[in-house]
Amino acid sequence: MPREKIPRQPMPEQDPQIRRRNFAEVPFGYSPEIAQLEAQRCLFCKKPKCVQGCPVGIDIPGFIKLIKEGDFAGSARKLKEANALPAVCGRVCPQEEQCEIVCVVGIKDKPVAIGRLERFAADYERNNNLVTVPDLPPPTGKKAAVVGCGPAGLTVAGELAKLGHKVTIFEALHQPGGVLMYGIPEFRLPKAIVEAEVDYVKKLGVEIIYNAVIGRYMTVDEVLESYDVVFLGNGAGLPYFMNIPGENLNGVYSANEYLTRSNLMRAYKFPEYDTPIAVSKKVAVLGGGNVAMDSARTAMRLGAEEVSIVYRRSRKEMPARVEEVHHAEEEGIQLQLLTNPIEIQGDDQGWVRSMKCIRMELGEPDASGRQRPVPVAGSEFEIEVDTVVVSIGNGANPLVSQTTPGLETNKWGNIIADVKTAATSKPGVYAGGDIVIGAATVILAMGAGKIAAAAMHRYMMDIPEPVEAPQAEPEKS
Amino acid sequence: MNQILIKKVLAEGVKELVISVPQIAKARKAGQFVIVRANDHGERIPLTIADADAKAGTITLIFQEVGKSTLLLGSFKEGEFILDVVGPLGKPTHVEKFGTVVCIGGGIGVAPMHPIACAMKESGNHVIAIIGARSKDLLIMEDRLRNASHELHISTDDGTYGTHGFVTDILQSIIDRGQKIDLCVAIGPVPMMNASCRLTAKYNLMTVVSLNPIMVDGTGMCGACRVTVGGKTRFVCVDGPEFDGHQVDFTELVKRQRGYLPQERASKEQFLHEGPRCYEQSH
Numbered sequence: 201m202p203r204e205k206i207p208r209q210p211m212p213e214q215d216p217q218i219r220r221r222n223f224a225e226v227p228f229g230y231s232p233e234i235a236q237l238e239a240q241r242c243l244f245c246k247k248p249k250c251v252q253g254c255p256v257g258i259d260i261p262g263f264i265k266l267i268k269e270g271d272f273a274g275s276a277r278k279l280k281e282a283n284a285l286p287a288v289c290g291r292v293c294p295q296e297e298q299c300e301i302v303c304v305v306g307i308k309d310k311p312v313a314i315g316r317l318e319r320f321a322a323d324y325e326r327n328n329n330l331v332t333v334p335d336l337p338p339p340t341g342k343k344a345a346v347v348g349c350g351p352a353g354l355t356v357a358g359e360l361a362k363l364g365h366k367v368t369i370f371e372a373l374h375q376p377g378g379v380l381m382y383g384i385p386e387f388r389l390p391k392a393i394v395e396a397e398v399d400y401v402k403k404l405g406v407e408i409i410y411n412a413v414i415g416r417y418m419t420v421d422e423v424l425e426s427y428d429v430v431f432l433g434n435g436a437g438l439p440y441f442m443n444i445p446g447e448n449l450n451g452v453y454s455a456n457e458y459l460t461r462s463n464l465m466r467a468y469k470f471p472e473y474d475t476p477i478a479v480s481k482k483v484a485v486l487g488g489g490n491v492a493m494d495s496a497r498t499a500m501r502l503g504a505e506e507v508s509i510v511y512r513r514s515r516k517e518m519p520a521r522v523e524e525v526h527h528a529e530e531e532g533i534q535l536q537l538l539t540n541p542i543e544i545q546g547d548d549q550g551w552v553r554s555m556k557c558i559r560m561e562l563g564e565p566d567a568s569g570r571q572r573p574v575p576v577a578g579s580e581f582e583i584e585v586d587t588v589v590v591s592i593g594n595g596a597n598p599l600v601s602q603t604t605p606g607l608e609t610n611k612w613g614n615i616i617a618d619v620k621t622a623a624t625s626k627p628g629v630y631a632g633g634d635i636v637i638g639a640a641t642v643i644l645a646m647g648a649g650k651i652a653a654a655a656m657h658r659y660m661m662d663i664p665e666p667v668e669a670p671q672a673e674p675e676k677s
Numbered sequence: 678m679n680q681i682l683i684k685k686v687l688a689e690g691v692k693e694l695v696i697s698v699p700q701i702a703k704a705r706k707a708g709q710f711v712i713v714r715a716n717d718h719g720e721r722i723p724l725t726i727a728d729a730d731a732k733a734g735t736i737t738l739i740f741q742e743v744g745k746s747t748l749l750l751g752s753f754k755e756g757e758f759i760l761d762v763v764g765p766l767g768k769p770t771h772v773e774k775f776g777t778v779v780c781i782g783g784g785i786g787v788a789p790m791h792p793i794a795c796a797m798k799e800s801g802n803h804v805i806a807i808i809g810a811r812s813k814d815l816l817i818m819e820d821r822l823r824n825a826s827h828e829l830h831i832s833t834d835d836g837t838y839g840t841h842g843f844v845t846d847i848l849q850s851i852i853d854r855g856q857k858i859d860l861c862v863a864i865g866p867v868p869m870m871n872a873s874c875r876l877t878a879k880y881n882l883m884t885v886v887s888l889n890p891i892m893v894d895g896t897g898m899c900g901a902c903r904v905t906v907g908g909k910t911r912f913v914c915v916d917g918p919e920f921d922g923h924q925v926d927f928t929e930l931v932k933r934q935r936g937y938l939p940q941e942r943a944s945k946e947q948f949l950h951e952g953p954r955c956y957e958q959s960h
């Protein structure tokens with residue numbers, strides 16, 4: 201008898217008209233019943249394609265099976281064997297281009313909702329106080345230092361602690377999490393969840409020293425005097441600006457500043473919290489990526505009347521996740537596509553009043569394969585704005601590399617690290633995450649962290665590098 | 678860490694805190710600053726290190742109570758802890774034997790000027806210090822600057838002490854007496870730095886200023902601290918805080934410093950009305 205087909209289970213979420221003015225999380229997550237229903241859609245493939253699509257190789261059918269069987273905490277433990285931050289990844293990973301895109305159920309139907317199930321298991325474990333810490337091996341007596349408490353650094357720290365090493369994280373800011381805390385907004389990733397996941401890493405014995413800007417507080421060489429090995433996971437924290445006139449007017453922000461004020465400093469609760477942020481009527485966000493969507497949706501929640509995304513190419517080329525663009529549009533954010541700002545204009549007190557833009561059209565494909573936008577002559581026009589958030593990307597922050605002799609960087613300032621070991625040009629120093637590959641994703645930073653931790657363990661314990669496996673692993677997409 | 682060991686009132690609304698931060702005390706150099714956050718709800722504000730004692734593991738912060746955050750910090754007592762102290766930040770002052778260095782400090786700017794004068798003197802320079810304030814009661818660190826210099830001049834705007842006039846008037850008279858000057862360092866309110874630079878530009882005297890824009894992280898991550906120097910955008914927290922004063926766009930700097938004036942006023946009112954609230958003092 202053919203099994204009745206179960207459709208992919210939607211995740212309930214806050215109504216757009218209500219959520220556009222609050223900072224509470226947008227989706228509500230699955231109930232246990234719905235999660236078990238969704239888990240039944242998995243075919244538990246012998247050679248699961250989804251696992252190959254996962255940058256950290258989570259045993260996906262394994263954790264889904266435990267959900268199906270009702271062992272939710274067991275499912276969360278299974279997830280944590282490969283991924284120390286499942287509640288984060290279940291929320292922010294682009295599953296539609298990693299595991300779900302290759303899921304075989306997706307060939308004829310919609311793929312299994314792997315991300316939503318991951319989120320469910322991790323939330324269930326946390327909300328029911330079922331988080332357990334694995335037994336730790338006896339201490340090795342070795343000490344590892346980690347620079348930066350973002351996903352890359354947290355992963356390295358967790359992995360090394362589980363191997364019995366003493367780990368200290370040096371973090372520049374006053375809170376852990378890196379971009380998870382200062383960049384990604386509360387309504388997409390509640391900060392209490394980040395704190396809980398960091399707590400788990402702390403329970404493994406990891407020490408975090410806040411307010412420690414490596415390169416100033418101590419140099420990497422000074423750190424190496426007291427530690428056997430160092431991991432650099434200092435992220436891609438250097439905001440790019442457009443270099444157009446008027447960018448230093450009041451009311452013009454980098455996305456990093458706008459989001460840091462709102463998230464890390466809780467400016468959305470001013471004056472209960474002391475850090476202020478612009479009170480805006482008309483906001484323009486420049487750029488078409490996820491960070492632009494986060495900035496625009498934050499502006500809306502801060503009370504702006506009109507928020508638009510100004511992007512120089514068309515919708516098709518927008519680097520943001522389709523889901524995020526959809527969420528933004530539902531919340532009333534306008535897209536001004538094929539539009540490029542050329543000048544920001546202000547009043548005599550130095551406040552932004554308007555922005556001059558030019559229409560663009562798509563020409564020949566460029567190096568990235570996307571059609572190059574070219575300005576349409578004579579199409580300049582002005583829009584009224586009082587806040588502009590520049591969200592056109594981030595480069596590598598040079599603070600660490602400039603103060604570390606012997607550390608090689610590429611022409612963009614990214615630290616050069618071996619793909620298989622994360623080793624840098626400086627002995628005992630490893631690096632991974634955004635500082636190596638440029639602004640990317642949480643899961644890629646975590647993947648690099650796992651590779652680095654394994655190599656750092658071998659380095660500290662004098663274990664030789666493994667010889668190349670005779671059979672190459674299947675290509676990961 | 679971060680405990681307040683000594684607290685003094687230097688002048689009306691001007692407080693001095695000596696705090697225990699051993700690693701910062703060891704690592705810091707003249708010209709660098711820290712960012713402090715008083716409590717869990719506080720904002721991050723930059724304060725220049727006015728003095729440090731590596732052996733005792735302490736640094737000295739001197740600030741004027743102007744808004745909520747400095748008022749709050751000024752309400753802390755000896756023995757209490759500041760939640761977050763980050764540093765040392767910024768590039769250290771470029772110190773070498775230049776010859777004769779004139780160090781000009783205006784108002785609260787005398788505090789950040791102090792370690793620079795010390796370092797210049799230690800490196801064998803002849804240091805002429807000029808310090809000024811609006812009035813005698815507001816003049817700070819006279820004794821310490823006397824020690825840090827070979828020659829000390831004082832001015833007050835109202836003539837209650839020292840020369841009646843501005844620090845720039847004294848600078849002018851030093852130039853007029855034919856003094857050979859190899860470097861000027863001017864720190865204080867923007868109008869004072871601007872006036873000093875306009876004067877030294879006339880005589881082609883290299884002048885370094887230390888800028889104090891609004892900051893958030895202090896690591897080059899946000900760009901809140903951007904200023905225009907020589908037509909280019911620079912981040913004060915990592916590229917500065919010191920720049921060639923003849924290249925700085927002071928007009929823009931003043932406007933950017935006023936970026937949150939309405940919110941700052943509201944915050945201050947509320948604080949003066951309700952007093953400090955109790956917030957988390959640990960991580």
Ligand SMILES: Cc1cc2nc3c(=O)[nH]c(=O)nc-3n(C[C@H](O)[C@H](O)[C@H](O)COP(=O)(O)OP(=O)(O)OC[C@H]3O[C@@H](n4cnc5c(N)ncnc54)[C@H](O)[C@@H]3O)c2cc1C
Nearest residue numbers: 348350351352372378379383414435633634640641642645
């Ligand atoms: C607004 C925004 C939204 C995003 N949304 C998503 C998303 O939905 N999904 C996704 O997968 N990815 C997303 N990303 C990208 C993702 O967050 C990053 O790729 C990821 O966080 C990189 O991790 P990391 O550990 O390399 O660096 P980071 O997270 O940047 O962490 C670096 C840490 O190092 C610290 N540090 C820096 N310099 C020093 C120093 N000198 N000394 C000590 N500490 C230092 C920093 O303070 C920071 O805490 C987003 C990014 C942003 C900005």
Ligand code: SF4
Nearest residue numbers: 242243245250303304
């Ligand atoms: S590919 Fe899809 S169906 Fe197969 S194991 Fe993975 S999630 Fe289940």
Ligand code: FES
Nearest residue numbers: 895897899900914
């Ligand atoms: S304060 Fe953020 S970049 Fe300088």
